[in-house]
Amino acid sequence: MKKKSKVNLISIIIFTIMVIVLSTSLSGCQVLSRFTGRSSNSSSAATGTTTYTVNRGTITQSISATGTVGSSETKNLSVQVSGEVLQSTDVGTQVKKGDVLLKVDNTDLLTSIKKAQIDVEVAEASMKTAQINYQAALDANHIVIQTTQLDNLSSQQSVDAAANSADNTERSGNASIESAQLPKLPPLFPIHLL
Secondary structure, eight states: OHHHHHHHHHHHHHHHHHHHHHHHHHHHHHHHHHHHTOOTTOEETTTTEEOOOOOOOOOOOOOOOOOOOOOSOOOOOOOSSOOOEEEEOOTTOOOOTTOOOEEEOOHHHHHHHHHHHHHHHHHHHHHHHHHHHHHHHHHHHHHHHHHHHHHHHHHHHHHHHHHHHHHHHHHHHHHHHHHHHSOOOOOSSOOOOO
């Protein structure tokens, strides 16, 4: 521990001595210039140095340089429509949020949009017509089915009537055959025809 404090103490002493020497030499230069009476812009040919009078004031320092400035955020923008460029922002122009960077004549796009809207309206009208035609076909099919069912019912009734008629005819024929085969008996009562 003692070694460290000795080293720190020595460092502080050396630093203090250097500050004293530096301030003495600066003040000595100032005092020397007062005694010699030299102006602030006079040069000593013998030493090749220039001396100036120190005045209190604002120090301004400016730097002029050329180059490019990089941004932490870079965006690549692409235009989705083709057309004539009406306005564009030049490279290096300062912009802020909401500024228009590029204006493109989108007349062709607007015409395409109107044409697409008309095509949609035509397609909707065609769909309505197809729905009406479909409903009419369903109705006609329903009518045909009902008419066919009625015709089938009428035909079935005709078939049933014909079958009944055939049965009756068969019975009548069988009865006639049976009566033709029976022996003839004389009538019990005489029948007079008028």
